[in-house]
Amino acid sequence: MASRKRSFKKPQKGAETLGPVWFFGLHAVREALQNPARSANRLIATRNALRELGGNLPLEAELMEPRAISKILPEGAVHQGAGLLVEPLPEPVLEDACSPAAPDRPVLVLDQVTDPHNVGAILRTAAAFGARAIVTTRRHSPEITGTLAKTASGAVEHVPYVRVTNLAEGLTDLKDLGYQIIGLTEEGETTLSALAPFSAFGPTAIVLGAEGAGLRQKTKGICDTLVKLPTQPPIASLNVSNAAAVALYEIVRT
Numbered sequence: 350m351a352s353r354k355r356s357f358k359k360p361q362k363g364a365e366t367l368g369p370v371w372f373f374g375l376h377a378v379r380e381a382l383q384n385p386a387r388s389a390n391r392l393i394a395t396r397n398a399l400r401e402l403g404g405n406l407p408l409e410a411e412l413m414e415p416r417a418i419s420k421i422l423p424e425g426a427v428h429q430g431a432g433l434l435v436e437p438l439p440e441p442v443l444e445d446a447c448s449p450a451a452p453d454r455p456v457l458v459l460d461q462v463t464d465p466h467n468v469g470a471i472l473r474t475a476a477a478f479g480a481r482a483i484v485t486t487r488r489h490s491p492e493i494t495g496t497l498a499k500t501a502s503g504a505v506e507h508v509p510y511v512r513v514t515n516l517a518e519g520l521t522d523l524k525d526l527g528y529q530i531i532g533l534t535e536e537g538e539t540t541l542s543a544l545a546p547f548s549a550f551g552p553t554a555i556v557l558g559a560e561g562a563g564l565r566q567k568t569k570g571i572c573d574t575l576v577k578l579p580t581q582p583p584i585a586s587l588n589v590s591n592a593a594a595v596a597l598y599e600i601v602r603t
Contacts, residue, residue, distance in 0.1 A: 373428035380503030391434040398430030446509035450527040450552035465491040469500025470590035476504035478597040537577035545603040
């Protein structure tokens with residue numbers, strides 16, 4: 350594949366719009382505590398949760414009853430007895446997060462997927478199947494909040510969450526790094542399994558669109574290949590997080 354010289358943009362100053370964020374739930378809190386790159390300011394926990402988190406914690410926990418923890422955390426937080434006030438991680442740069450390209454380390458690209466539960470579930474799947482990174486846009490995508498981190502079950506500490514200003518430019522950058530761009534859409538003329546084995550096909554970036562809207566036309570035009578999942582009537586499509594799981598499994602199994 351011919352490669353063009355491009356300059357990969359660093360995140361803009363002040364791109365991190367969030368300050369400290371409360372993470373909650375045992376998995377999210379435990380993984381954040383174990384991540385040496387993550388700064389934490391405050392740990393609140395019940396006695397039972399503290400036992401679950403294990404020893405050698407980097408900061409001392411404030412022991413509280415579950416009701417007291419609920420009053421501190423965002424409304425409706427399912428905290429399992431643990432909350433951790435964390436600083437955002439430095440925003441990764443696409444070139445650093447996605448290279449070197451490898452057939453068994455696909456990248457997932459999200460085209461205006463806005464639901465934090467869906468993005469959290471996709472991050473969890475990405476970690477489970479060894480995806481290299483998630484790439485999305487600064488606008489029309491969720492920040493890494495406690496809800497997203499809880500749904501991701503700790504995966505936000507392991508999978509780079511790359512946010513670019515322009516998705517078209519981000520996809521072009523991925524092409525320059527050696528990725529084949531595969532768009533997942535009901536309009537695809539072939540199936541993902543038809544492209545296997547992916548060890549021979551080469552490094553891939555799978556692009557998934559928002560539920561309902563799907564991939565935007567401009568995004569489809571940049572993709573090298575459009576594929577579909579062979580669903581059966583009467584269900585024409587899957588939830589975007591389920592589609593991501595099926596796609597990643599299809600790639601890594603070959």
